[in-house]
Amino acid sequence: MQKYSLRARLSAPLLSLLLAGGLGAGAAGCQDAAQADTQPDPSEGAPGEVRSDKQRVANPQVSESARQALVAGNTDFALDLYREIAGEDKNLFYSPFSISEALAMTYAGARGETAAQMAETLHLNTQQDQVHPAFNWLDAHLMNLGETPFNEGSEPFELAVANSIWGQTGYHFEEAFLDTLALNYGAGLHTLDFNGAHEASRQTINGWVEDQTNDRIKDLIPAGVITKDTRLVLTNAIFFKASWLHAFEKNDTAAGEFTRVDNSTLQVDLMEQTNFLKYAQMEGYQAVELPYDGGDVSMLILLPEDLAAFEQNLDAATLSATVDALSVQNTTVTLPKFEFKLDLPLGETLQDMGMTEAFSDDADLSGMTGTRELMVSDVVHQAFVAVDEEGTEAAAATAVVVGPGSEPPEPVEFRADKPFIFMIRANQTGSLLFVGRVLEPNAAQ
Structure with a gap:
């Protein structure tokens, strides 16, 4: 049986200090709609959408132990990943939260040993059905931060997270998988014709990422990465900008x-x-x-x-x-002062950390499609960071x-x-x- 590829694409730009004029987040979630597959023009790479008719849970009920387990697990994963890539002789920058959340969406469709390896690598230390509400809770918590600046006249910082999954048009995806995405990540599954228009599909996905990151992340998926065998692409974008409480003069x-x-x-x-x-x-x-x-x-x-x-x-x-x-x-x-952009291929790194089966012919992602046709072929993370003295005028007066x-x-x-x-x-x-x-x-x- 032929295995089709699933590509996870993660994007995490950070503009940590404000530049003149500011940058907007623009990462609103997709609107809920009844499950449908509407493909306006596959030859042009225009997406349709397949999604659950369920709405995202606005106030997820998650136990304190599950919340703490998620945060502690993400910290363990973040620093495991750091030690794994620290030997590279270059600047580093990545969002462990972004990486974990995108892979958690994949985990929603993983079964058996594939799921067990993912849980161990990502330090997902709760039951699989509790992981996704916990991520939803953390998303909601993060979206409420920074609403009230201390410095008079200062704009509140912006933190926006957007998730999206892109699947082959006409391909079957399990209802339970779509429900999990809608309820906990606010995501539908956009449909594209990878088989007949893989280059146009690549440009569509890259355009979505640019929109979510205020043009900070461009060409996330390079030419040649998406092929006619691609069946699923995951994208996660996180955008953050903020003034220092105490600005540098x-x-x-x-x-x-x-x-x-x-x-x-x-x-x-x-x-x-x-x-x-x-x-x-x-x-x-x-x-x-x-x-x-x-x-x-x-x-x-x-x-x-x-x-x-x-x-x-x-x-x-x-x-x-x-x-x-x-x-x-x-x-x-x-x-x-520093500013740099980093492309971080994570496929081999995640396998070195123990997540091997998802990348092999033995991959069990049957929770997505009801069959074992899918495997993960690549995970790529791209991130941007800029740090300088910029802040609000009032911030400089804080004492x-x-x-x-x-x-x-x-x-x-x-x-x-x-x-x-x-x-x-x-x-x-x-x-x-x-x-x-x-x-x-x-x-x-």
Whole structure:
């Protein structure tokens, strides 16, 4: 029996500091409709849609244990993945949340050993039927963050998640699978004619991703990847932008040296500010937390003395101990401006992490179609990050008021002029939205 390919495509742009004019998210979910397959013009790659007539659950009832298990599992997966790819000699940036959610949609159709391997690799530590409502809960929680900025005149940050699945027109997909997508991910299944118009289909999907990411992610699926044998493509887009709660003043940015791993140096633009921030001096590394306006999401920066040794032992326990040790201190932070885009092929990496069967002829994705014809052929993640001093005018005026006659303590110094690791976290749940590493910032402008 011929195996057809399922391609998972994940997209996670991050614009963490606002640029003039701002960028909108534009990631509204599809409208619910009765299950139908309407293909306007397959030869042009125009999508139809097959979906459940069920509406997304607006207030999913998920136990506290299931919520904690999802967040803890995603953290374990995020750092497993980091250690797996840390040996690559380049900047890193990815969204473990985005990757997990897209693969969770695949997991909805997985059965037997295929499902067991996916659950173990992704650290999905609850029953399969509880995983999807938990993701729905986390989506809803994240969408409500940052609605009230602290700084007067500041725009609330934007965080938008969009999921979509693209299937071969005329192909049968199980009703229960479509129901799971609709109820928990707000997603229908768009139909395209991969068999007769694979290039037009590729352009349609790439156009959808561009729309969801404000044109930050272009050409997610390269030419030649989608073929006549493709039967299913998964896409997940997550878009985030935010002002710093305490903005860096542009007048304080100056050219300086950044020391690479090999001890060579690069001239970069170094931002600097002194403020009362959460800081910790740990054994072998420093940590500082830079909050975004609204206080719901922060960037945690880890600055190790020995990057390679630290990376080998970076796990959830290390992260938890670091967060617990943070305390508000007068801190001088020096941080380079940086911006980069990363294409991260994940197929081989996921197999190395234990998810082998889904990529083989033994794959059991029968929950999707009722047969074992599908297998995963590839998973690709593309991400964009930009960090500079930009924030709102009011943010620069934020300060801690000290009582009469007292002097602020001498600031501790956090100088990130060498390789560092950063994470974007939802503070209340601890969810890791993004994880990155800077080995080489952009050269000074």
